[in-house]
Amino acid sequence: MSATPALLGKHIVLGLSGGVACYKAAELTRELTKAGATVQVVMTEAALQFITVATMQALSGRAVYTNQWDGREPNHMPHINLTREADAVLVAPASADFIAQLAQGRAGELLALLCLARPQSHDQRCPLLIAPAMNREMWAHPATQRNVAQVRADGATVLGPAAGDQACGEVGDGRMLEAEELRDELIAFFQPQLLAGRRVLVTAGPTFEAIDPVRGLTNLSSGKMGFAIARAAAEAGAQVTLVAGPVHLPTPRGVQRLDVRSAQQMFEAVLPLAPAHEVFIATAAVADWRPAAVAAHKLKKDGSGRAPAIAMTENPDILASVARLPEGQRPWCVGFAAESERVVEHARAKRLRKGIPLIVANHGPSTFGQDHNALVLVHEAGETELPAADKLTLARQLVAEIAQRAPVRR
Ligand code: C5P
Secondary structure, X not given: OOOXXXXXXXXXXXXXXXXXXXXXXXXXXXXXXXXXXXXXXXXXXXXXXXXXXXXXXHHHOOOOEOOOOXXXXXXXXXXXXXXXXXXXXXXXXXXXXXXXXXXXXXXXXXXXXXXXXXXXXXXHOOOEEEEEOOOHHHHHXXXXXXXXXXXXXXXXXXXXXXXXXXXXXOEEEEEOOOHHHHHHHHHHHOOOOOOOOOEEEEEEOEOOEEEEXXXXXXXXXXXHHHXXXXXXXXXXXXXXXXXXXXXXXXXXXXXXXXXXXXXXXXXHHHHHHHHHOOEEEEOOEOOOEEEOOXXXXXOOOOOOOOOOOOOEEEOOOHHHHHHOOOOOOOOEEEEEEEEOOOHHHHHHHHHHHHOOOEEEXXXXXXXXXXXXXXXXXXXXXXXXXXEEEEHXXXXXXXXXXXXXXXXXXX
């Protein structure tokens, strides 16, 4: 099953102003078209020094515009026509000079002209996003900072820049975000802001319960569902804290992440954080038990043929503990039930046992480590099915359900 392309049906005007980062715009065009968008490239004179029209045309599959006097448009008005069908204008790279032009409302070239001429009224709004790219001194200069602040105040969204190695050999702020990061920023930009300003706490991944310094007990949870939920909540405008067990997954943009290893560490991280959050989503596959004592040294075979007896003790139930916090300190709690049989029946019982308003049932063995899942939301009023889809799609649907159900804390 393939994921629904996240930018399907979106028409993006991708503007390139002059900068070495133009090479990333080629990759960005591919990423946007792969995500389902149609991309209309517009380049400034300076951009033409860094990358060719032929490259951008081949990658976007559309004739590139470079000039406001372009005769291809029947009305000779590319600066008007290009934004009338667009869902957004993304300028990447946005040079210091281009940002200065935007700040002043200049219109000497097609790209600046169409930014000025794009519709701003509510019903036809064509938003502007810019991805600055320049030397760190240029970025830090008060003139640039003043211009960026002005462009922001005029309603543009500024993506990045990042810090790091620069083409000039210097190191600092001013690198354009990578193509995948810009694609994800654009996807996030189009998500409905269902959790705007709300605070969401998520646990994800497995836990690791040490037996001795080199061994331990863990499970097959990959953390993918929890990370997708953290990303979807952040895209929906929430401030997200993610407490993650040992997984190899990148932190979703804008999410604050805390890494832990054992169930006890996860418990100690979550409990003090919980009261400051409105919603708690427990997706972690927390080990129910841990070895009662961790051996100081690696357990050795003693030649007797007998395995060592490992005494176990129960871990604290993080979700149930959060659900027992007093009113006013208790976030609205969502649990996960990964079962191997009679999934919904077990989930119903678990919801009542843990005293939570919503539990999400799924079939553990068929989803752990996979990119797809199917969910059943078990709540007071019954069940809601979210049919099989990729985990990010499901996460966005779940976030929409949570946004509807979780009361806003005053
Ligand atoms: O009790 P069980 O492990 O089946 O419940 C699963 C739900 O409870 C999940 O939401 C999981 O994150 C949470 N849980 C927890 N702490 C535990 C065990 C489970 O938060 N010790």
